[in-house]
Amino acid sequence: MSENNNKITLTALVMMIFTTVFGFANSTVAFYLMGYASILFYLLAAVLFFIPFALMMAEYGAAIKSDSSGMYKWLEVSVNARFAFIGTFMWFASYIIWMVSTSAKVWIPFTTTFFGSDQTQKFAFLGLNATQTIGLLSCVWMIIVTWVSIKGVKGIVRITSLGGIAVTSLNAILLVISGVILALKHGHLAQPVQHIMSSPNPSYQHPIGLMSFAVFAIFAYGGLEVLGGMVDKTKNPEKTFPRAIIISAVIITLGYAVGIFCWGISTNWQAVLSNPTTNMGNISYVMMRNLGYVLGQALGQTAATSNVIGLWFARYTGLGMFLAYAGAFFTLTYSPLKTLILGTPKELWPAKFTKLNKNKMPSYAMMVQCAIVIVIILIASFATTDPSAFYNILTLMSNVSMTLPYLFLLYAFPKFKQNKAVLKPFEVYKSQKWTTWISWGVFVVVLGANVFTLIQPILVDGDIKNTIWMLAGPIIFGAAGAWWYQVREHRVAK
Numbered sequence: 001m002s003e004n005n006n007k008i009t010l011t012a013l014v015m016m017i018f019t020t021v022f023g024f025a026n027s028t029v030a031f032y033l034m035g036y037a038s039i040l041f042y043l044l045a046a047v048l049f050f051i052p053f054a055l056m057m058a059e060y061g062a063a064i065k066s067d068s069s070g071m072y073k074w075l076e077v078s079v080n081a082r083f084a085f086i087g088t089f090m091w092f093a094s095y096i097i098w099m100v101s102t103s104a105k106v107w108i109p110f111t112t113t114f115f116g117s118d119q120t121q122k123f124a125f126l127g128l129n130a131t132q133t134i135g136l137l138s139c140v141w142m143i144i145v146t147w148v149s150i151k152g153v154k155g156i157v158r159i160t161s162l163g164g165i166a167v168t169s170l171n172a173i174l175l176v177i178s179g180v181i182l183a184l185k186h187g188h189l190a191q192p193v194q195h196i197m198s199s200p201n202p203s204y205q206h207p208i209g210l211m212s213f214a215v216f217a218i219f220a221y222g223g224l225e226v227l228g229g230m231v232d233k234t235k236n237p238e239k240t241f242p243r244a245i246i247i248s249a250v251i252i253t254l255g256y257a258v259g260i261f262c263w264g265i266s267t268n269w270q271a272v273l274s275n276p277t278t279n280m281g282n283i284s285y286v287m288m289r290n291l292g293y294v295l296g297q298a299l300g301q302t303a304a305t306s307n308v309i310g311l312w313f314a315r316y317t318g319l320g321m322f323l324a325y326a327g328a329f330f331t332l333t334y335s336p337l338k339t340l341i342l343g344t345p346k347e348l349w350p351a352k353f354t355k356l357n358k359n360k361m362p363s364y365a366m367m368v369q370c371a372i373v374i375v376i377i378l379i380a381s382f383a384t385t386d387p388s389a390f391y392n393i394l395t396l397m398s399n400v401s402m403t404l405p406y407l408f409l410l411y412a413f414p415k416f417k418q419n420k421a422v423l424k425p426f427e428v429y430k431s432q433k434w435t436t437w438i439s440w441g442v443f444v445v446v447l448g449a450n451v452f453t454l455i456q457p458i459l460v461d462g463d464i465k466n467t468i469w470m471l472a473g474p475i476i477f478g479a480a481g482a483w484w485y486q487v488r489e490h491r492v493a494k
Contacts, residue, residue, distance in 0.1 A: 007235035010244055017054075017248040018255075024170050025321075026220040027259035028284040032273055033204050034213050036196045036264060039257045045217035046253045048445045052438050053406065054245045055428045056413050062237065062426035063416075071409070072343045077422055078412035082485055085344055087408030089481030090474065095336040096369070097401040097473045099329070100376045103138035105281045106325045112318030116311035117289065118282035135381025139374045145326075146370040149333045150363045166320025170288070171259065173313075177295050178262035184298040190271075191264035200269035203456075212456035214449035218403050220256065237426050263287060266294040284321065289314035334361055337369055348488040380469070393469050400450055400470045410443040 008016070030038035060074045071091055075084035111119040123133040182189075191200070199205050204213055234240050267273065272290050273283070292313030296306025341353050341362055349365075357363040380393070414436045416422070417429065429435040457466035 008233050008240075009235055010240050010247075013234055013240060013244040014248050014251065017244060018251060019168075020223045021050075021221055021248070022252050022255055023220060024167050024174075024259075025284045026216075027256055027263065028287050029216060029280055030220070030256070031260050031263040031267065031269075031287070032278070032280065032283045033201050033216065034199045034210075035191065035201070035269060036193060036260065037199055037210075038213065038217070039260050040197070041213055041217040042220060042256045042260075043253055045214065045221060046249045049218050049442055050221040050252075051245055051249050052442050053410070054249075055242060056409070056439070058237075058241050058245070059424065059426060059428060060409070060413075060416065063422050063424045070339055070343055071405075074416070075408060075412050077419060078416035081345075082482075082489075083408070083412070085348065085485045086478060086481040087405060087412075088340060088344060089484070090408070090478055091405035092336045092340040093473065093477030093481070094398075094401040094405055095332050096373060096376070096477070098332065098398050099142065099373050100138075100380065101398040102325055102329065103141050103373070103377060104134050104381070106141060106322065106329070107134060107137055108282045108285065109318040109320075109322035109325065112282075112285045112314050113322060114315075114318075116314045116318075118277075118285060120282075121277055131381050135377050138377045138381070142370055142373050142377070145329050145333050146366055149330055150357065150361050150366055151359060162323055166316070167324045170317060170320060171255075174259060174262050174291065177291055178265045181291075181294055181298045182265050185265075189264050190266050190268040190294070193264070200273075206456075206459070208452055208456050208459045211448070211452035214445070215400065215403060215453040218406075218446060218449055221252070222402055241426065242428055266291045285314050285317050288317040333369075334366060337365055338362055341365055347492045348485065376473075393466055397470050397473055400453055401473045403446055403450060404474050406446050407443060410439050410446065413439045 030042065034041065064073050064077060072084045072088040075087045107120050108118045111117075120134055121130050123130040123137075125133045125136075128136070199210065199213075203209055234244075267287055267290055272278075272286065278286050289310040291310070293306045293310035296309040297303075301309070338361075341349050346354055352364045353362065353368075355362070355364065414432070417424075417432060417435050429438065454467050454470055457463045
């Protein structure tokens with residue numbers, strides 16, 4: 001009885017899913033790219049991706065319980081070891097791209113905390129332009145984080161928890177302040193709703209642009225793969241887990257919808273977001289600063305006082321986001337790498353890679369990872385001179401690379417269901433025919449979203465460079481994973 005009482009309840013599971021998946025910045029990026037029309041995309045993503053995919057992860061996790069293997073073991077028992085290694089390697093590679101992207105973006109909240117606005121586009125040092133300077137600073141950040149993580153410093157957890165609280169409070173600030181502004185302005189919206197199905201952003205008014213936004217909607221529900229391990233810890237999982245997934249999907253979708261609508265109360269797209277210095281890296285701070293300014297104006301304050309209010313809104317946002325980025329960085333610098341080298345067969349790695357230091361960290365592998373990230377940062381930052389284009393490319397690279405590993409899990413799921421040797425204590429998909437249809441349906445949704453994201457720069461903007469950047473990571477890392485497995489397998493066979 002006491003063991004059952006320690007199981008995760010429906011309410012607790014819903015809260016865990018919400019805090020894992022829901023992201024404050026997702027609503028700002030959505031409004032920036034698609035305006036009110038993004039609400040429909042987020043709703044469709046919940047129905048066509050979030051709910052069916054989360055239930056698949058729950059089945060994987062219930063059937064194959066492993067503290068270290070995770071995704072590798074899921075794919076190995078479903079398909080084969082080679083497929084599992086390449087899929088897991090690409091999953092790990094998505095975090096390499098995330099580190100490249102975030103190491104540059106982390107300087108935006110850092111400067112916003114002190115100055116109240118993004119100052120990174122004004123950086124210049126010893127003849128280097130802003131993008132190149134940010135690239136060098138990103139390398140310094142990566143070295144510091146890796147060094148601290150190798151030492152196993154535990155105090156950073158307290159800082160990250162503060163960041164989590166600050167970012168969570170931003171959602172409350174948005175809701176409350178937007179409600180006050182709406183009341184003071186007698187229901188007037190800064191962004192009209194008559195064009196609710198079209199985007200105010202010129203790059204997303206083309207049909208290809210509209211479809212490419214789907215990858216952002218899917219990315220907004222990311223983090224689902226970590227939920228699989230919660231099934232056996234849940235009270236009455238057969239009923240509780242599906243209910244928790246559906247309730248979470250409703251709450252998260254409503255949260256995004258309300259958040260996007262709230263931004264329209266204070267933000268007029270043409271007046272606030274059409275500035276060329278606004279990009280997907282600094283959009284949250286621009287909109288939060290504007291929220292504070294509009295509040296001051298609604299309260300009858302002078303322009304100077306309203307600017308000060310906006311300045312402090314932006315600074316608070318910058319501090320919270322910086323702490324959140326820092327916390328995520330310290331975790332993701334070692335966690336995916338540790339899962340890759342300890343969760344796959346030890347024979348696939350040189351002895352140095354699998355050796356842990358006194359702090360239980362794969363220090364040598366972490367230094368190699370740091371070097372790889374630095375090389376990619378330098379290539380990316382010295383390849384473009386436009387800071388806004390640089391941040392937009394990094395965001396797109398991150399979105400594509402983070403969603404592609406889902407294709408491996410979706411492809412493997414029908415095969416996993418066919419494997420009768422694996423005991424499946426928790427099943428939602430009982431019909432093999434429906435399992436196949438749903439798996440391939442979600443597969444097409446994720447693949448289609450990525451394809452449209454890749455071709456959008458070529459067909460809409462006539463710029464092939466962005467497409468090459470987005471393709472480079474998955475292709476290079478996918479090929480590297482296949483090559484590494486072949487080489488190590490041959491060495492082991494010898």
